[in-house]
Amino acid sequence: MPPQYSWIIPIYNEEETLREMYRRISAVADRMDxxxxxxxxxxxxxxxxxxxxxxxHQQDKRVCYLSLARNFGHQMAVTAGLNFARGQVIVVLDADLQDPPELIPDMVEKWRQGYQVVYAQRLKRRKETVFKRFTAYVFYRLLKSLAEVDIPTDTGDFCLMDRQVVDLLNAMPEQNRYIRGLRSWVGFQQTAIRFERNPRFAGDVKYTFRKSLGLAVNSLVSFSKVPLRLSTYLGLLSAALALFMSVLVLYWRLTSPDSPLTGFATIAIAIFFLGSVQLISIGILGEYIGRIYEEVKARPLYTLAEVGGFASQNSNSNKRQK
Structure with missing residues (x-):
């Protein structure tokens, strides 16, 4: 009998949390219908x-697992889980227990009311640094203002999705994936469950500043053309400033021919300004061109080293990786 619910949990170096995580999700699953x-x-x-x-897996046959051949990143691990999920209701949550599994029954209740995507929205981040809270606050609001789809603020990958939504996500072949943006892009009825996010149960934070920055850049480039337009705006601004500077230098030359403002310093400032505009524009173009390069190679999104608990799906594993 196929399962009604599939709970997807990506794991990277979580040996200290796994048994407690299993205890809590089992307690919640035992109460499901x-x-x-x-x-x-x-x-x-x-x-x-x-x-x-x-x-x-040996002690509980409800536990299925996928082992990726290397570290492909959180978004690809979630993608692999979505590819293999068999349930009609799919839940994505992290293994560090910052996403409380006890919220899942409330999410299911929202699904029964007709919502096809139920995402968890953070009201508070407990025991996180001021820098982390500030950068997260700025990022989510910047993304919401720049993105071409309505991506809710203060939301992560912790969510419930209907089978219809997951089938659409699985049909998207793009390499640079931002799951919370894609689930907004597909549409359907969506709503929030608000909660206060707890600190990690144990272990070190896996999303370092570098990984978080990479995810932020990927989300902005994937769902907004504003960075491309920014280079155009910078070019127009530099042209206007250059015209203004030309008029100003000509005025100084006519009224104060011996003024140092008409010499090397003015020329150097203009060169540095225009050079910085060009480098910024090239960098923005490079981000988009790099993503085009990744897409045209059409490599599998991930590779599997081991599969457990999917007897009926093992023969289709190669197809599901594409």
Whole structure:
């Protein structure tokens, strides 16, 4: 019998949290009104995460798992789980327990009311640094103002999606994936469940500043053309300033021929300004061209080293990676 619910949990070096995470999701699943499958995706972990996942699979056949051949990143691990999910209701949550599984029954209730996407919206981030809270606040509001689709603020990948939505996401072949943006792009009835985000149960933060910055750049480039237009605006601004400067230098030359303002300093400032505009524009173009290059290669989104608990799907694993 196929499961009613599929819970997708990407894992990267989470040996300290896995058993507690399993205890909590099992307690919630036991209260559900249908069969639940737990899809654990080992994203190239270097610790004992895969071994613990295998042990959980042996003691509970609801636990299915995918082990990626290397670390492909959080978004690709979620994508792999979506490809293999068999349920009519799919939930994505993190293994660090910052996304409380106890919210899932409330999400399911919203789904029964007719919503096809139910996302968890953070009201508060407990025990996070001021810098982290500030940068997250700025990023989500900047993305919302620049993106061509309405991406809710203060939301992560913790969400519930209907089978119809997941089938559409699986049909999208793009390489640079931003799941929370894609689920907004597909449309359908969507609503929020608000919660206060807890600190990690154990272990170190996996989303470093560098990874968070990369995800932010990817989201902006994937869902907005404003950065491309920015280079045009900078070019127009530099042209206007250059014209103004030419008039000003001519005025100084006629009224104060011995003024140092008409010499090397003025020329150097103009050169540095125009050079910076050109470099910014080239960098923006490079971001978009780099993504075009990734798309045209059409490589598989991920590769699998091991699959457990998907007996009926093993023969189709190659097709599902594309």
């Amino acid at each position: 249908g069969l639940v499958e737990f899809i654990l995706i080992n994203d190239g972990s270097r610790d004992r995460s895969l071994q613990i996942i295998r042990e959980l």
